[in-house]
Amino acid sequence: xxxxxxxxxxxxxxxxxxxxxxxxxxxxxxxxxxxxxxxxxxxxxxxxxxxxxxxxxxxxxxxxxxxxxxxxxxxxxxxxxxxxxxxxxxxxxxxxxxxxxxxxxxxxxxxxxxxxxxxxxxxxxxxxxxxxxxxxxxxxxxxxxxxxxxxxxxxxxxxxxxxxxxxxxxxxxxxxxxxxxxxxxxxxxxxxxxxxxxxxxxxxxxxxxxxxxxxxxx
Amino acid sequence: xxxxxxxxxxxxxxxxxxxxxxxxxxxxxxxxxxxxxxxxxxxxxxxxxxxxxxxxxxxxxxxxxxxxxxxxxxxxxxxxxxxxxxxxxxxxxxxxxxxxxxxxxxxxxxxxxxxxxxxxxxxxxxxxxxxxxxxxxxxxxxxxxxxxxxxxxxxxxxxxxxxxxxxxxxxxxxxxxxxxxxxxxxxxxxxxxxxxxxxxxxxxxx
Numbered sequence: 317x318x319x320x321x322x323x324x325x326x327x328x329x330x331x332x333x334x335x336x337x338x339x340x341x342x343x344x345x346x347x348x349x350x351x352x353x354x355x356x357x358x359x360x361x362x363x364x365x366x367x368x369x370x371x372x373x374x375x376x377x378x379x380x381x382x383x384x385x386x387x388x389x390x391x392x393x394x395x396x397x398x399x400x401x402x403x404x405x406x407x408x409x410x411x412x413x414x415x416x417x418x419x420x421x422x423x424x425x426x427x428x429x430x431x432x433x434x435x436x437x438x439x440x441x442x443x444x445x446x447x448x449x450x451x452x453x454x455x456x457x458x459x460x461x462x463x464x465x466x467x468x469x470x471x472x473x474x475x476x477x478x479x480x481x482x483x484x485x486x487x488x489x490x491x492x493x494x495x496x497x498x499x500x501x502x503x504x505x506x507x508x509x510x511x512x513x514x515x516x517x518x519x520x521x522x523x524x525x526x527x528x529x530x531x532x533x534x
Numbered sequence: 535x536x537x538x539x540x541x542x543x544x545x546x547x548x549x550x551x552x553x554x555x556x557x558x559x560x561x562x563x564x565x566x567x568x569x570x571x572x573x574x575x576x577x578x579x580x581x582x583x584x585x586x587x588x589x590x591x592x593x594x595x596x597x598x599x600x601x602x603x604x605x606x607x608x609x610x611x612x613x614x615x616x617x618x619x620x621x622x623x624x625x626x627x628x629x630x631x632x633x634x635x636x637x638x639x640x641x642x643x644x645x646x647x648x649x650x651x652x653x654x655x656x657x658x659x660x661x662x663x664x665x666x667x668x669x670x671x672x673x674x675x676x677x678x679x680x681x682x683x684x685x686x687x688x689x690x691x692x693x694x695x696x697x698x699x700x701x702x703x704x705x706x707x708x709x710x711x712x713x714x715x716x717x718x719x720x721x722x723x724x725x726x727x728x729x730x731x732x733x734x735x736x737x738x739x740x
Contacts, residue, residue, distance in 0.1 A: 324641035326665035351571030410555040412562035434622025437696040525695035
């Protein structure tokens with residue numbers, strides 16, 4: 317969706333302000349939210365793309381005004397309800413009011429290491445790759461209302477395939493809960509002036525990792 | 535600043551209550567074990583951090599074979615070396631040279647190489663960084679007090695998929711013969727994101 321989460325190229329957000337000696341968490345609840353997110357993902361009732369999609373569907377003014385872990389909390393709450401694991405009435409009550417649906421697995425002490433590990437997103441390719449390194453490609457001019465990983469600043473732009481990362485879970489479909497629909501994934505590099513026009517930094521190149529359905533041959 | 539609403543007392547208590555309620559419900563339903571949450575928090579507070587990436591970089595500076603393996607397949611090189619723990623899939627190391635300086639961002643959310651750098655800092659997740667670095671990286675570098683020669687190309691890697699990027703900075707001059715441990719002390723978090731450069735040897739106290 318064309319949401320405010322898709323920030324590349326906006327003006328007006330001001331300076332980047334690094335914080336000296338920044339702690340991992342600024343309040344204990346932030347760590348709990350991270351842990352809850354990990355535990356919910358581990359059940360397989362939910363996935364990372366649905367988590368991102370839930371953040372993107374927050375009202376624009378909310379997305380921009382709350383902190384990072386606050387945004388996570390809002391997405392986790394939404395995910396807990398949308399997966400049916402928790403009822404809105406239970407959130408209101410602050411306690412479970414009924415048993416929840418069965419899930420594939422829950423995170424136990426014995427498997428806690430899995431919560432620290434990034435899962436693999438590579439999948440066996442269902443077909444041969446359409447593009448190869450060196451190919452010139454144009455990204456699609458597309459404005460889906462759902463989740464996508466093609467940023468707006470890189471739509472309808474001509475770039476070059478630099479490498480093939482393999483065949484990966486396709487977020488645009490995974491975010492709908494309709495399976496993984498693996499797609500070839502490419503590093504596509506653009507010249508700064510091809511993205512930002514005249515006056516842009518001529519020494520700049522920007523790459524995105526683009527799924528094959530985002531690309532057309534030129 | 536919007537990224538600091540955790541400092542607002544009234545807001546904080548409301549958030550805390552919501553977090554506690556959710557944890558209670560998920561625990562009562564058997565989806566969550568609070569002691570597991572404790573372990574997850576402890577892991578991210580104490581185990582992972584930029585010290586991991588710094589050791590990887592220092593190793594690459596002293597071991598040409600490791601360096602070339604790292605640039606070919608960072609996940610494989612790091613995991614197989616057995617020195618830095620197990621690293622998740624799809625990590626890609628990108629090397630700074632006099633001709634090209636690399637910077638990493640996730641404009642769409644906040645993807646970051648947690649396994650080697652720990653949790654991302656607030657600025658990395660913030661709108662100012664995510665909006666500007668793909669369009670005007672030199673102005674972002676200026677916010678960090680970094681100026682590069684105008685002839686140095688800048689490559690920005692927007693982490694739009696499950697690939698994760700680690701910048702391999704250039705080894706500072708004047709560090710010939712240094713131990714890996716001493717070299718690692720020069721490697722800052724920001725130098726592995728691309729918003730900074732390694733500390734210079736003269737700036738070291740040891």
